[in-house]
Amino acid sequence: MVILPIADKPWLPDDCRDLIADLEEPLSEGSFDDIDDRVMALIDDHERHMDDETIGLNAGTNIMNPRASALLSRSLGNRPSLGFPGDKYEMGMQHAEKLEIACESLVKRLFDAPFAEIRVPSGAIANLYCFMATCKAGDAIMAFPGEMGGHVTHHDAGCAGLYGLDVHPVPYDAQRMTIDLERLRADAHRIKPKLITVAGSLCLFPYPVADVRAIADEVGAYVLYDAAHMGGMIAGKRFQDPLKEGAHMMTMSTYKAFGGPPSGLVLSADEGLAAKLDAIAFPGMTANFDLGKTAALLMSVLDLLEYGEAYADTCISNAQALAQALEEKGFTVHGVEGQGHTDSHHLALHAQTLGGGQAAAKRLAEANILLCGIGLPIDPVAGDMNGIRIGTQEITRQGMGADAMAEIARLMARLWLAGESAGAVRRDVIDFRRTYRELVFVR
Ligand SMILES: *Cc1c(COP(=O)(O)O)cnc(C)c1O
Numbered sequence: 001m002v003i004l005p006i007a008d009k010p011w012l013p014d015d016c017r018d019l020i021a022d023l024e025e026p027l028s029e030g031s032f033d034d035i036d037d038r039v040m041a042l043i044d045d046h047e048r049h050m051d052d053e054t055i056g057l058n059a060g061t062n063i064m065n066p067r068a069s070a071l072l073s074r075s076l077g078n079r080p081s082l083g084f085p086g087d088k089y090e091m092g093m094q095h096a097e098k099l100e101i102a103c104e105s106l107v108k109r110l111f112d113a114p115f116a117e118i119r120v121p122s123g124a125i126a127n128l129y130c131f132m133a134t135c136k137a138g139d140a141i142m143a144f145p146g147e148m149g150g151h152v153t154h155h156d157a158g159c160a161g162l163y164g165l166d167v168h169p170v171p172y173d174a175q176r177m178t179i180d181l182e183r184l185r186a187d188a189h190r191i192k193p194k195l196i197t198v199a200g201s202l203c204l205f206p207y208p209v210a211d212v213r214a215i216a217d218e219v220g221a222y223v224l225y226d227a228a229h230m231g232g233m234i235a236g237k238r239f240q241d242p243l244k245e246g247a248h249m250m251t252m253s254t255y256k257a258f259g260g261p262p263s264g265l266v267l268s269a270d271e272g273l274a275a276k277l278d279a280i281a282f283p284g285m286t287a288n289f290d291l292g293k294t295a296a297l298l299m300s301v302l303d304l305l306e307y308g309e310a311y312a313d314t315c316i317s318n319a320q321a322l323a324q325a326l327e328e329k330g331f332t333v334h335g336v337e338g339q340g341h342t343d344s345h346h347l348a349l350h351a352q353t354l355g356g357g358q359a360a361a362k363r364l365a366e367a368n369i370l371l372c373g374i375g376l377p378i379d380p381v382a383g384d385m386n387g388i389r390i391g392t393q394e395i396t397r398q399g400m401g402a403d404a405m406a407e408i409a410r411l412m413a414r415l416w417l418a419g420e421s422a423g424a425v426r427r428d429v430i431d432f433r434r435t436y437r438e439l440v441f442v443r
Pocket of ligand 1: 123
């Protein structure tokens with residue numbers, strides 16, 4: 001066998017190829033002890049950078065309760081756990097299987113949901129479970145398009161496409177950042193989807209789930225609400241309750257606003273679907289589902305049961321305060337006439353005058369302020385995204401409030417309006433970040 005350099009993979013983008021070509025050898029050569037030392041140093045550098053020296057405004061991340069994090073390294077996760085509690089294939093699981101029962105029960109309580117599937121590796125796989133439970137390859141579904149924050153997992157390149165689904169867009173009312181229900185009804189009658197998915201990676205306002213359900217009922221479709229980002233706010237009862245409003249299923253990532261381990265959940269309100277999801281989880285798509293993650297998830301659920309409402313309140317008031325402060329500084333904050341900037345922990349900035357969304361994000365990253373570009377229903381930016389997405393869940397858990405939002409807006413404005421260097425702003429970002437040492441809203 002010829003072992004080819006990673007950089008020889010023909011499908012790599014050029015910039016990535018150059019970086020990888022420079023690094024593969026230095027990172028993998030030397031004695032095993034050298035490699036070990038280098039790996040440990042990289043992990044330390046990464047954690048210092050992300051956890052101590054940067055302001056984390058990326059909506060798709062969070063800080064886990066350290067007690068939950070610690071459970072990921074216990075030996076629990078190495079012991080496979082196949083089958084229902086009480087009838088495990090493996091022997092010796094009589095203590096561990098009780099965690100599974102407790103976690104499932106607490107998740108149901110948190111979301112006031114009839115059924116919860118906790119053996120779900122990620123939000124992406126949670127969506128795949130729902131596709132498998134409701135559709136066969138070749139079936140049509142309708143999903144939010146990219147400019148509505150629709151996620152790749154609902155589209156051709158993601159698990160929907162890989163599973164063979166025929167994906168059509170949910171029609172969009174760009175001005176109101178919501179679903180165009182009249183067109184949805186017409187399109188659904190023509191397309192006859194098996195599933196209509198609601199929500200995506202930017203959720204400023206609730207969606208009309210009950211109206212979507214009524215349309216779905218007319219054409220015999222199921223409704224899936226993708227709460228990858230909104231799980232934490234829904235748990236805190238500060239955003240819409242999709243299952244109560246008529247969604248058959250709700251998926252989420254548990255490491256975003258939820259604040260737990262990198263994993264997924266499916267909640268459902270329908271016994272037939274719950275039975276299918278159960279069989280998809282096992283024996284379908286997992287064998288060892290990682291009980292260590294289940295234990296960490298359980299701890300995160302306790303955080304949300306105890307502090308979820310106050311956490312969600314603060315995330316949302318911080319988002320509204322940050323939007324206001326950024327607007328006062330001269331940024332254009334996305335909003336909807338008569339509705340304001342946001343009803344969630346998300347907010348979005350127009351990036352046309354900032355050089356594009358990802359370009360602006362890279363400039364902010366040089367100043368240790370972390371966020372990402374996003375597509376918005378506004379004029380495009382050639383070769384880049386036209387918006388910037390911000391989430392307040394991480395800084396909220398770090399104990400930041402309204403004063404901190406004003407300071408973050410000032411720090412961001414210095415890069416563009418005052419034209420300061422990233423290095424100068426970075427020093428102040430690190431000082432600012434280090435004044436917030438205690439995590440809040442965690443047990
Ligand atoms: C992040 C995200 C996902 C995927 O979640 P993972 O847990 O990272 O796999 C799915 N849907 C939406 C809308 C997302 O934003």
